[in-house]
Amino acid sequence: MIRNCQITDSPAIQKLNKKELGYNYPLDQTTNNLANILNDPQHHWLLVFMDDKSQDINQRISSC
Helix, strand or coil: CEEECCHHHHHHHHHHHHHHHCCCCCHHHHHHHHHHHHCCCCCCEEEEEECCCCCCEEEEEEEC
8 A cells, every 4th residue: 555654654764764775864863854854845745655464664655
């Protein structure tokens, strides 16, 4: 399922960024950055793909 990203997704996004992109940002910085993006009216969208069964977030999709 694809849905809008929420601030509570920051731990999963932090893990995805580290695993898939090699970004080793601390969780608090990831949460702050995500809050800034979600509150920025100039940012078009930020979505996550969540597995229907496990409810794990497997991907993030963004556009600036």
